[in-house]
Amino acid sequence: MKKTVRVVGAVIYNERNEILCALRSPEMSLPNLWEFPGGKMEEGENPEETLVREIQEELGCTIEVHEKIEEVHHEYPSVIVNLLTYKAKIVEGEPKAKEHAELKWMPLQKLRSLEWAPADIPTVEALLKEICPSSL
Numbered sequence: 001m002k003k004t005v006r007v008v009g010a011v012i013y014n015e016r017n018e019i020l021c022a023l024r025s026p027e028m029s030l031p032n033l034w035e036f037p038g039g040k041m042e043e044g045e046n047p048e049e050t051l052v053r054e055i056q057e058e059l060g061c062t063i064e065v066h067e068k069i070e071e072v073h074h075e076y077p078s079v080i081v082n083l084l085t086y087k088a089k090i091v092e093g094e095p096k097a098k099e100h101a102e103l104k105w106m107p108l109q110k111l112r113s114l115e116w117a118p119a120d121i122p123t124v125e126a127l128l129k130e131i132c133p134s135s136l
């Protein structure tokens with residue numbers, strides 16, 4: 001049976017309403033696809049705690065976690081990912097790509113131009129629907 005992993009992703013906004021997008025490196029699983037930075041929940045953690053820890057580890061900055069956006073179950077060839085996404089804001093530090101190939105601030109309207117990890121597409125669509133409900 002395929003393993004199910006619980007993963008949390010941060011949709012980090014800046015003051016210009018852009019979103020921080022992260023490119024998975026060629027060495028990671030799902031290589032060269034864009035994602036919301038974050039990672040797997042550990043035993044005893046709630047999603048907010050996972051996000052704060054993962055963002056500190058991956059980007060070297062501190063976030064404040066806001067409202068939930070989506071919950072998605074996506075079956076990949078070798079694993080089932082249960083992805084929760086939350087809006088978030090940086091409260092301390094500058095994001096630096098410690099594990100990712102690249103980081104990019106993107107305006108919401110341009111999110112569809114990136115090639116996203118498949119589990120992330122419903123979150124991208126939910127974000128676009130917020131700014132333009134008739135765009136779908």
Ligand SMILES: Nc1nc2c([nH]c(=O)n2[C@H]2C[C@H](O)[C@@H](COP(=O)(O)OP(=O)(O)OP(=O)(O)O)O2)c(=O)[nH]1
Nearest residue numbers: 007009028029035036037038039040081117119120
């Ligand atoms: N962090 C993150 N992971 C995502 C997203 N979308 C998506 O399908 N994933 C997948 C990729 C991984 O299989 C898993 C998250 O694992 P991780 O971030 O701890 O990454 P990892 O490379 O260490 O995991 P692994 O698959 O190599 O064991 O969820 C996303 O937006 N953010």
